[in-house]
Every structure is written in structure tokens, then in C-alpha cells.
Amino acid sequence: MLIRLADWDRIRSGEVTLQFRRWKRPTVRVGGTLRTSQGVLEIDAVDVVARVSRAEAVAAGFPTVKALKSTVDGREGALYRISLRFVGEDPRIELRSSSEVDGLVLAEPAVALLRLIAAHPGVRAADLAEMAGREKLPFKADVRTLKAKGLTESLRVGYRLSPRGEAYLRTLDD
Incomplete structure (x- = not known):
């Protein structure tokens, strides 16, 4: 799961706690970790959603639902909401x-x-x-x-x- 570089400081601080992706099937699972060069993330929830609220868009680092949707619309698969948190540096x-x-x-x-x-x-x-x-x-x-x-x-x-x-x-x- 690729994460925008601009989001990392906000993920580290806990300001960004959600990501949204369109997938045919999820590439992360609840309880798993995602080890990246920017740090390690814990995956707390992975849910298929039909709609995104403004609060969720903001929690994903976007000012509006429209801005978030522009990054996922036009792609194949269901829309997934991924709840995540920063748990440490890359070992x-x-x-x-x-x-x-x-x-x-x-x-x-x-x-x-x-x-x-x-x-x-x-x-x-x-x-x-x-x-x-x-x-x-x-x-x-x-x-x-x-x-x-x-x-x-x-x-x-x-x-x-x-x-x-x-x-x-x-x-x-x-």
C-alpha cells in the first residue's frame, strides 16, 4: 500500500489515521503491520465502504471528500477504508x-x-x-x-x- 510522502508527518503525529484504496481484494489485513522506509504502521481495521464522510476525508489527510475521491475514482475494485497508526521506525x-x-x-x-x-x-x-x-x-x-x-x-x-x-x-x- 503506497502512502503519499506528504502524509507521513501527519501519520506520525496521529493527525492522519485513515487511508482509502480501491482494491479487487485488500493488500493489508487487520492486526498486520506495514513496514516502509518511513516507518512501521499497524493496521487496525480494513472495511469496505460505500460512502466517505467529510470527517473521514479529513482523517485521511484531504480537505474534502471530493479531493479524496479524485485519488480513488476511476480505479477498479471496492472502496476500502483502512484505519492505521504509526508504531515505530523501520528496524x-x-x-x-x-x-x-x-x-x-x-x-x-x-x-x-x-x-x-x-x-x-x-x-x-x-x-x-x-x-x-x-x-x-x-x-x-x-x-x-x-x-x-x-x-x-x-x-x-x-x-x-x-x-x-x-x-x-x-x-x-x-
């Missing part, structure tokens, strides 16, 4: 800036992926996947696994190794 940020890799063991395919990203920082996922002879979506899922371990960072385009990822590769080269 991957601290992890990736660490050079602590004791006990971390990766399978050879993951090591190969790290080496590929190290050799081609800032290259689009589709291009990296092609270089690796892989489909893009499974490739990106594997990169997310490395990111969760604090080994890579997403760039505006592509990826790069984090300091922890660089430290891990150095242990292999020793």
Missing part, C-alpha cells in the same frame, strides 16, 4: 547501518544476488533479473528478503548494498 535502518554479521549465513543464491547488486548499484530490478536469468517478481521478492536482513537498500532506481551487506561480502572474501 531495517539500524540493522543495515551495522557491520555486525556474526552468525549470518546465506545460501549461495542469496550470496550471488548480493554480489550482483554490489557489481551493479542503481540498476533497475528488471535489468538485474535479466542479468541473473530470472523473472522480475521472484527476483524482487528475494531482494526484499535481503533487505529484511539489513543487507541491501532500495534506491530511487535499483538497489545497493548496505554497510552490513558490504561487511557480509568482506567476510566471504577473507
Whole structure:
């Protein structure tokens, strides 16, 4: 679930507590968390709605219902109201800036992926996947696994190794 960058400070402060999306099926679930580069959100409710009140539009960061609807109208699926709250910073940020890799063991395919990203920082996922002879979506899922371990960072385009990822590769080269 993408959240407008302009909403993040207001989500952190608790001023924005709702988001609205049109989905064929929800991509978040009640009780789940959404880990993003801006922080971690807890999902408190996910409901299909037929109408949006002005108060709900304001709670979603919009001045009017019309402004909110302009972001969801014309898209397929039911209209969902998602109640959320900020619960903390992204734990991957601290992890990736660490050079602590004791006990971390990766399978050879993951090591190969790290080496590929190290050799081609800032290259689009589709291009990296092609270089690796892989489909893009499974490739990106594997990169997310490395990111969760604090080994890579997403760039505006592509990826790069984090300091922890660089430290891990150095242990292999020793």
C-alpha cells in the first residue's frame, strides 16, 4: 500500500489515521503491520465502504471528500477504508547501518544476488533479473528478503548494498 510522502508527518503525529484504496481484494489485513522506509504502521481495521464522510476525508489527510475521491475514482475494485497508526521506525535502518554479521549465513543464491547488486548499484530490478536469468517478481521478492536482513537498500532506481551487506561480502572474501 503506497502512502503519499506528504502524509507521513501527519501519520506520525496521529493527525492522519485513515487511508482509502480501491482494491479487487485488500493488500493489508487487520492486526498486520506495514513496514516502509518511513516507518512501521499497524493496521487496525480494513472495511469496505460505500460512502466517505467529510470527517473521514479529513482523517485521511484531504480537505474534502471530493479531493479524496479524485485519488480513488476511476480505479477498479471496492472502496476500502483502512484505519492505521504509526508504531515505530523501520528496524531495517539500524540493522543495515551495522557491520555486525556474526552468525549470518546465506545460501549461495542469496550470496550471488548480493554480489550482483554490489557489481551493479542503481540498476533497475528488471535489468538485474535479466542479468541473473530470472523473472522480475521472484527476483524482487528475494531482494526484499535481503533487505529484511539489513543487507541491501532500495534506491530511487535499483538497489545497493548496505554497510552490513558490504561487511557480509568482506567476510566471504577473507
